Amino acid sequence: MLLLLVAMTGVAPISLYMLVPALPELARVFGRDISIAQMTVSLYMVGLAFSQLIMGPLSDRFGRRPVLLAGLCLMVLAGVGSIFAETLPQLIAARFFQALGGATGMVMSRAIIRDLYPRDRVGAMISLVIAVMMIAQMLSPLAGGLLETGLGWRAILYVITAASLAVIVGIAVLLPETRRVSDNVSGAGFVADVKVLTGSRAFIGYLLCYVIASWIIFTFAGGGPYVVVTQMGRTSAEYGAWFATSGLAYLLGNLCCVRFAPRRSIEHLIWFGLTLQLGGALLNVVWGLTGLNQQPAWLFLTHMIVMFGNAFVMSNSAAGALSIRPQSAGSASGMMGFLQMGLGALCSQFGAWLGGNFATPVPLNIALVVLSCGCAACMVLLVPRGGAVATEELIEKVEEEDTGLL
Template identity: 75%
Template sequence: MHGVMGKQPEAVTEAGTAPSRVMLWLLVAMTGVAPISLYMLVPALPQLATIFERDISIAQMTVSLYMVGIACSQIIMGPLSDRFGRRPVLLAGLGLMVAASAACIFAETLPELIAARFLQALGGATGMVVSRAIIRDLYSRERISSMISLVIAVMMIAQMLSPLTGGLLETAFGWRSIFYVITGASLAVAVAIALALPETRRLRAEGSGFRQDVGSLLTSRAFIGYMLCQVLASQIIFTFAGGGPYIVVMQMGRSSAEYGAWFATTAFAYLIGNLFCVRFSPRHSLEKLIWLGLALQLAGSALNLVWGVIGLNQSPSWLFGTQMLVMFANAFVMSNSAAGAISVRPEAAGTASGAMGFLQMGLGALISQFGAWLGGHFTTPVPLNIAIVVLSIACASTMVFLIPRRNVVVSEQLIEQAEEEESGLL
């Protein structure tokens, strides 16, 4: 393993990798281009419904089908990056995003805009799945979670500002200006990747391919465990995001603006959690950090349920105060379990990343609807609190029952030693 870790930076340097700070910004840009583009359009949805004379639910499809496009992209582009390399798949995906964003500018009907948005997501989300694979290509297992957390932390700052940016653009220049900015930004990211990002994919054994990658991943308890841990942790976010507005606005009688302000506190807690993860990951194993996150996550969700049962959760400060603890812990669980999932079979990191992202977004679309039903059909937040506790328990159960505690690191070391011997023979 030390031999591989020593060789990998040399290979990357010979390939022409830019300094690590430039690489970090490239990873942030390729990861953020799709989600930032998603949230930039949200403030313009009422205006789109008015301009095209359609119901707001139809305008909402520019967002919901965009999320479907993100899910589909992950399951397609991840395996392709394992087979053809990170660079060509990234450039093809971003090229599709540039073309689709330009099509959004010239859309004359809402169905045309919805179709172009789907293609925009299909191309743009390539960066989300391939960035995780690139991080696995470049960094040792001990550093993966800190790099993922750092990328997420920087990206979230831009992501939190994107609705404000979209609203200002729509107010000043009209909704099409949003897509002028997205087109220019995605083109700039594509050019930067073409100029500064070398190919990072590992050498693959002869005869290996998609079928072998999928077979090895699906038969690995460690991969299934880490992936389900990451996916279930993400569903806590989707559940609360789906039900939160109904609880605050309908049950508590607060304004939507106040809900937005309170919800921002949970995003801030998640950001801080990622920054703490960056600090702690190099010093502790990812398994220990996952367990720390799971313990805090379960404690926060259980407290929220207690507050709900005794009636304190009728005040936003109680509901969001403990949810901030859940989100802080969630950052530890998600980044470290993602690192574990893509480390089980390093040469299939793209396929692993794609499967994880597909399940996360696909289930998220359903779970957010379930969260909205829980928040909108009851007069108390307790059902939503129970759902989050159940998800927290399910998340911890994957670590208890699926992940072999002693064999994960050993198996990865054997894989890397085999790769080192194979590359020496080549």
């Protein structure tokens, strides 16, 4: 089950990163500007965002398994189309539909975890899936570069399509329907689910905490290259090596979350992560104001603290949001993914603006402090005190109100 969850979660983002090293070759082969070739990535991210908003509610109504198989079948068909694309617009369109189908696995894995595990284990399982997936995701650009160099850029598309097909076979053979039969039709549908979920302060608090924490990653990723290459005068290769430390810290954070989760509540783990996240961000501002942040080591080694804490915040706030109304876990997961990916792209652009228009990394670091404070504010102002007990009582209250409305 763990391998299936990792495979269905990772097939879409790994497919995204595998093609990135081949973008210059795509521009050369099709005789287009690199910015046009970049649309194979940017529109792919748009597809990931909107698909999650659609597939999540569909899985609440029709079940996880049929929606998951249908989405991944679309990914395979779009993969075949990308292989035989003769123009760059055709390839861009095929990649967009690939993302629409592949995102099904991302949104469904969170819902399936909530179906299978009690509330206090959801965060640990999400962390475990992310930790394993991170390893594959960090290696995917290297694999894409080797394939493009040795066999040509279309070899990447062949591998992506074959991997998608393998995931479908694994799901068809090994994955049962995890949605309870009695819950397959969720009340009055998506609109009613959204109304009830958004009417819960706890859900909004966990949701915003998760989404804002993810924006920290996007903002730093957007501004980091400009800070290291433009402001510090280092090479792109050196930036890539330093940026890998952020991924390593995030991976270690998820592994530690798996270890600590059985002995601590979701709320305790979130606050532990928030403390590290805010503390690391504040330290980076201090280094910047004292001039130490002009060395990559000061910037990234401190940012590792931020990313280590970020892993605790994201996995456990996701667990809290999914547990407010378990029978609507698909809709909740879809909303999380849509806000994360959709607005994350804007945060990446904002981070790039901060890195490219200032002479020091201080503005970028201040933005991370503000986002960290936003995560903490969501927990303080919106999530009830008392942790799991208060949230479980809220579930019953919300269900009673929903029944009365219907």
